Amino acid sequence: MDTFKMFLLLISVFCLSCPPLVFADSGLIGVNYGRIADNLPSPAKVVELLKTTGLNRVKLYDTDSSVLKALSGSGISVTVALPNEQLSSAAAGQSYTDTWVESNILPYHPKTMIEAIAVGNEVFVDPQNTTKYLVPAMKNVYASLAKHNISSAINVSSPIALSALATSYPSSSGSFKPDLIEPVIKPMLNFLKQTGSSLMVNAYPFFAYEANTDTISLDYALFRDKKGVTDPNNGLVYKSLLEAQLDAVFAAMNALSFNDIKVVVSETGWPSKGDENEAGSGDDNAASYNGNLVKRVLTGGGTPLRSNEPLNVYLFALFNEDQKTGPTSERNYGLFYPDEKKVYVIPLTREDLNGLPPSSSTPVNGTKDQVIAVAPAAVPTGDVAASAVGQTWCVANGKVGEEKLQEGIDYACGEGGADCRPIQSGATCFNPNTLEAHASYAFNSYYQKQGRAVGTCHFGGAGYVVTQPPSTYLIPSPNCLL
Numbered sequence: 001m002d003t004f005k006m007f008l009l010l011i012s013v014f015c016l017s018c019p020p021l022v023f024a025d026s027g028l029i030g031v032n033y034g035r036i037a038d039n040l041p042s043p044a045k046v047v048e049l050l051k052t053t054g055l056n057r058v059k060l061y062d063t064d065s066s067v068l069k070a071l072s073g074s075g076i077s078v079t080v081a082l083p084n085e086q087l088s089s090a091a092a093g094q095s096y097t098d099t100w101v102e103s104n105i106l107p108y109h110p111k112t113m114i115e116a117i118a119v120g121n122e123v124f125v126d127p128q129n130t131t132k133y134l135v136p137a138m139k140n141v142y143a144s145l146a147k148h149n150i151s152s153a154i155n156v157s158s159p160i161a162l163s164a165l166a167t168s169y170p171s172s173s174g175s176f177k178p179d180l181i182e183p184v185i186k187p188m189l190n191f192l193k194q195t196g197s198s199l200m201v202n203a204y205p206f207f208a209y210e211a212n213t214d215t216i217s218l219d220y221a222l223f224r225d226k227k228g229v230t231d232p233n234n235g236l237v238y239k240s241l242l243e244a245q246l247d248a249v250f251a252a253m254n255a256l257s258f259n260d261i262k263v264v265v266s267e268t269g270w271p272s273k274g275d276e277n278e279a280g281s282g283d284d285n286a287a288s289y290n291g292n293l294v295k296r297v298l299t300g301g302g303t304p305l306r307s308n309e310p311l312n313v314y315l316f317a318l319f320n321e322d323q324k325t326g327p328t329s330e331r332n333y334g335l336f337y338p339d340e341k342k343v344y345v346i347p348l349t350r351e352d353l354n355g356l357p358p359s360s361s362t363p364v365n366g367t368k369d370q371v372i373a374v375a376p377a378a379v380p381t382g383d384v385a386a387s388a389v390g391q392t393w394c395v396a397n398g399k400v401g402e403e404k405l406q407e408g409i410d411y412a413c414g415e416g417g418a419d420c421r422p423i424q425s426g427a428t429c430f431n432p433n434t435l436e437a438h439a440s441y442a443f444n445s446y447y448q449k450q451g452r453a454v455g456t457c458h459f460g461g462a463g464y465v466v467t468q469p470p471s472t473y474l475i476p477s478p479n480c481l482l
Helices: 003-014 043-053 065-071 084-092 094-104 131-147 178-195 205-211 241-255 283-298 350-354 402-413 435-449
Strands: 028-032 057-059 077-082 113-119 155-157 159-161 165-167 199-202 263-268 312-315 393-396 463-466
Touching: 028 283, 043 065, 065 077, 077 084, 084 094, 084 131, 094 131, 113 131, 131 155, 131 178, 155 178, 165 241, 178 199, 199 241, 205 241, 241 263, 283 312, 283 350, 393 435, 402 435, 435 463
Parallel strands: 028 057, 028 312, 057 077, 077 113, 113 155, 159 199, 199 263, 263 312
Antiparallel strands: 393 463
């Protein structure tokens, strides 16, 4: 047995009494797959990317046949959409939605796991004034699904923007715009209640922060506010702007006596690049927002007003989309560049949050390798910006191969800003002169610089967190651990 394995086994012995990382009833993470671009990978490659990253829910903006075929048999749950421009036809009669379902749903479902249909998108702000068609269209789509006995398997909803609210602060005062309530909000909520569907909400703290930098702190928008904001009406404390926004929606529904309709966050995200006047845009803030949000969702619990309902969230978006119009931010919400490289590194799954090396399901030399227990860093229930209680270190997992280790070193020592001078030839941490040892130094330097934040010891699965100092054979000088 080599020394590195002996070290890991020693850690497992030390941590037999360590409490496991326990998750409450956790929510679900999905991603929006927009395609307003001319440089994206093929749908088949996108499906492989989703599988590789562990994302098993995707939301589309249409029913493109090539995408739905690629998703067939993938095990990925899919939300499809009937676009705004089809709402008037869908509302006019069930014959249209019968044909639409027969052409766009039946040929794919259930091999393609279609779980929901988004009828329209942010219809209340559609310049084509399609609001009056929304509920009739939703009802006709549902009736067409029922005609083929699949209405119980596929939910029907419609994403609304937060602009549907007349008031959102404080959260307890949340209310819908009066001119929307009788014509569309009440009928839509009635439909959702009767069919057991969730309300879809597109919520972007970025927009609220950008427009109110004088009154909203960046830490509050990025899930980093330790103190939080107290609602003066009910005393509930909000540690993030997104939760406050969602509770404003819940309060608005409560005011109309719809207390039991669940909410899915159908879009939320943060741009990695923006124009000069787009305050808060940038890859660091995007990584903080999305990374902390994923941690918040996957560690369980709901909003202060509905604490027992886990959050279900679709990140926006899978790729940067180069043909979107508007400010620079509109083209820079992606988790990935079109070449499938990550825009920034964040956790996307429970395994990512634990910072563990690949599990026993990962083939090593053609066989399933033995699982070596490594104590995960403790995840706090409060501040989502910190990932550990007490000292922890980030080390490299040599089993991922030289290419992944080098990619991790390049990121950490490059745009990650780690101080990698000590592992240069002749410097204090150069020996042992192995890629694994150098990667452990670089990963740990980056991890400590980031305050041991959740997701900063991932490196595409090449790094993981340990709670005991690595032995001197791996990083010879104690100073190399700092």
